[in-house]
Amino acid sequence: MLFLLTGEVQIGKTRWLESLVAELGAFGVPCAGVLAPGQWVPSTGPHADANGFEKLGIDNVLLPSGERIPFARRGDLARADGTFDEESRAAKAELAWHIDDAAIDRVNAHFDEITAHASAAAPVGAKPHSERSAEGAESKDPSRAPGLLIVDELGRLEIWRGGGLTSAMALLAQGPTPVFPHALAVVRDYLLDDTEALLAEAWPDRCRISPDDTGRAVILSACEFGA
Template sequence: MLVLVTGDRQVGKTRWLERLVEACERQGMTCKGVVCPGVWQPDECGGLAKVGIEALLLPEHENIPFACKRGLAPETPAPSHQADAAKLVWQIYDEAIERINKQFDDIAAQGLGERDLLVVDEIGVLELVFGKGFASALALLDAPVCKAGPDQAGGCCVGAHAAVIVRPELIEDAKKRFAPAWGEPCVMDIASADTRQGIESLIGAFCNSSELGERN
């Protein structure tokens, strides 16, 4: 089952995904991939400003620096050639992209189990338009590798689950691209869905799907 998590900018997609990961882990599922929470600092108006991004590697829960906002970079910033070429607002460190791609390569080598959740924050312009960024995550979504092997009838992984953040303007492209491998994706627009009920219903769907896979 593939879930595409979407919503406008700064609406809380990453935090919603973090809650999903926490809930899945409480149910004994293993979450594998990356979540990219923001780094926030107080601003001049008494609020909070997003000044950077970290990457949380799963299942190890290892944090690495991922990106900083242009104009706020240190005097000797880490190379960010991919993001520079795509003219992104964020300076995404090349070293971080390389480390995250290795994470997804390792996941692919192990295969996804029926109690695993593949987590990708996010598949965006860098991946879908430029073919860069989390290229290994994109390859795994295009052709998921499962421990149980593919479902011979449908060509999909039996009991495989993934949750992927995608911007609204890219959601149709993502649906068309990933449907052959995963079936029709479930689109979760967090701006219009009750957060708690949405997470609970997804976990129920993951568990039901895994049970069906075990019977088959």
């Protein structure tokens, strides 16, 4: 199943995901991929939200290691401090966030590592999770336990331009596998239809979810745990 997590800007999608990853880990369900928490500071300026915080940038947290790398900086701030690169992929796409090309390459390398590990852990002919669980022995190995692939998030670079997190898109394009029978991608609402069109063949079973108790219950049920 492919879960497409969507919702309004700054409603806590990544915080919700962080909690979900912790809960799945407690159940023995490994999560791999990337989370994208924001860099927030208290603020009373024009960019402050209703709670008095301003978003300066976005980190990427690589799962399962937890390595955190700076990923994006607000465009106006990048221009002000001289780090804006007019030749970068993000600049050419006219994104509001300036994403360093080296950061994109690092995250793509991470997804390449996940792909290689998944291929090594799931030889051709591997049995579905339900059969392995019934037999018992193989499902006890955490390195081979079926997990959830997470991509936070797919944006205009990936969906409209075929760029950005290309390795994540390539892994998603494989569809469900013994290692990752389920995947979750964070997608803005205006990109949902195009995202589904790109991944329809690979993931005929798809579900749009919100960062709430219903979305949580749907994922836990798919991972064979009750809500």
